[in-house]
Amino acid sequence: MSGLLVGADAVLVCDPDETTLGASAVLIEDGVIAAIGELDGMRATHSDLQVLDGAGCVLLPGWINTHTHLAMNIFRGLTDDVTLEVFLQRSVAAEVDPLTPELVATGVRAALAECLLGGTTGALDMYFFHESAAAHIAHCPASNLKLACGIAPVARMLEEGVDVACGTDGAASAGALDMLQSVRLAALLAKGQTQSPTAIPAYRAIRMATADAARALGWEAVGQIAVGMRADLQLIDLGSAATAPWHDPAARVVYSAGAYDVRHVIVDGAVVVRDRELRTIDVTAALADLQVAADQAAAVVARLAAS
């Protein structure tokens, strides 16, 4: 029997009950979660299988970014600390003077590297367009804060039963496609806005970027760790200098971990990031190409500014 056994010291299932399992193993077959069980028992019954070691890690669904513009990373660095008006003028350069499909592909490839290394396994790419007909509310706190364009009252919306899911927006407006940062800001902002430290607890914030995000996009097969779901998963190291000691995995993910603590990432059952190394994209080459594309984008912005 072929398959992959993924072990971890804890599992955040991301179901509505916010279940946390202790040391467990998840059996993946044909890209689908086939079984979940206690770690030692699963190792014994599946001793023939390859094991992905998640010792010291918490296993949770990969982040699902409900609103981003992948290729806008070409403009990263050209729109910092400027007014919303100037931001829009510069980023609209992409539509006035369209980038070639090759440049867009370059941006997307580097963006996918950033996403995967940070534990994001699914994203709704809005390309260069900011508005959409999406029925869900995508909360992109880093972008909203950075552009000072207002923060939605998310804690109140959740209380009223409104579906709110996390996103990053593009790297030009948010600075990074970092979903963990988005999750942390969602929790922290809610506390600050409501002046209540109990608003949007850690596990609730994680659900906004996993199960709730999947539901918002209509992706029913991902966003939770359950038998029959697609295996889009991440393992976050809770034994790092930033996250140790081991205690309350959900809170450690939200309040302590950084994207660099994402150790392994699995997409459709395939291990795409192993020990913090991306196996599917040549990151060095992708970033070198991104620099070339960014230099061309900067020239477009400079030309528009001069005209």
Ligand SMILES: [Zn+2]
């Ligand atoms: Zn946007």
